[in-house]
Amino acid sequence: MRRQNENPAFDPAYLGASGRYPSKHVEILWNRADNFLVRDVEVALVAPGTEEDRDTWDRYIAWRKHWAGHLGTTDEDWVDPGGMTPTQVFGTLLNSGFVDTLELQVALREFSAIEECAWAREMLEGFPVEEDAPDWA
Numbered sequence: 001m002r003r004q005n006e007n008p009a010f011d012p013a014y015l016g017a018s019g020r021y022p023s024k025h026v027e028i029l030w031n032r033a034d035n036f037l038v039r040d041v042e043v044a045l046v047a048p049g050t051e052e053d054r055d056t057w058d059r060y061i062a063w064r065k066h067w068a069g070h071l072g073t074t075d076e077d078w079v080d081p082g083g084m085t086p087t088q089v090f091g092t093l094l095n096s097g098f099v100d101t102l103e104l105q106v107a108l109r110e111f112s113a114i115e116e117c118a119w120a121r122e123m124l125e126g127f128p129v130e131e132d133a134p135d136w137a
Contacts, residue, residue, distance in 0.1 A: 002110070003042060008059035011047035020115040021045045024079050027072030028089045028110075029064060032096075039099045040066075041107035043086075043114060046073045086114050101127075 004010045016022050021043060031040040044064075051057050051074070064070060077083030090111055098104040105127050111120035 002106075004045065006063060007044050008056055008063055009044065009046040009050040011045070014045060014047050016115045018115060021113050023086050023114050023116045025073055026086065026114055027064070027070055027074055028086060029067035030069045030093060030107075031067055032069070033099050037097045037099045037103075038093045038107070039103050041093065041103070041110050042067065043110040044072075086111060086117055087119065090117075090120070 014025050027044045027046050029042040071089050108120045108124050111117045
C-alpha cells in the first residue's frame with residue numbers, strides 16, 4: 001500500500017468499491033530483522049493475469065525481491081476454503097513478534113487496506129497517531 005505506485009502489478013481497476021484491496025488480489029510481503037522479528041510489512045495488490053503477462057510478472061518479481069517473505073494471491077490455495085487468509089498471515093506475523101510498536105502499527109495500517117480486514121482498521125483506533133509513521137496521510 002505504501003509503495004503501490006512502485007508496484008508493477010498494481011492496477012486500480014481491481015480495487016473494491018471502497019477503494020480497498022480485495023483479499024483475493026493481495027500479496028503480503030515482509031522482512032525480518034537479525035533477531036527474526038518482523039519488519040517492513042507491505043500489502044501489494046496483484047492484478048489478475050499478472051503471471052500471464054511475462055514482462056509485468058518479471059518486473060513484479062524483481063520488485064518483490066525487496067522482501068524476504070510473501071504469501072498471497074500467488075499461492076495456489078490463497079483465500080480458498082481451507083487456504084490461507086490475510087487474518088491468518090497477520091496472526092503468524094504477530095506470533096513471531098514485531099521489531100517495535102511502530103512496525104506493528106505500520107503492519108496494521110497495511111492490513112487495513114484489505115477490504116476484508118475491518119479488524120485491522122478497528123485495532124488501529126487503539127493506537128495514538130505516530131508523527132514519524134511512514135506515509136500516513
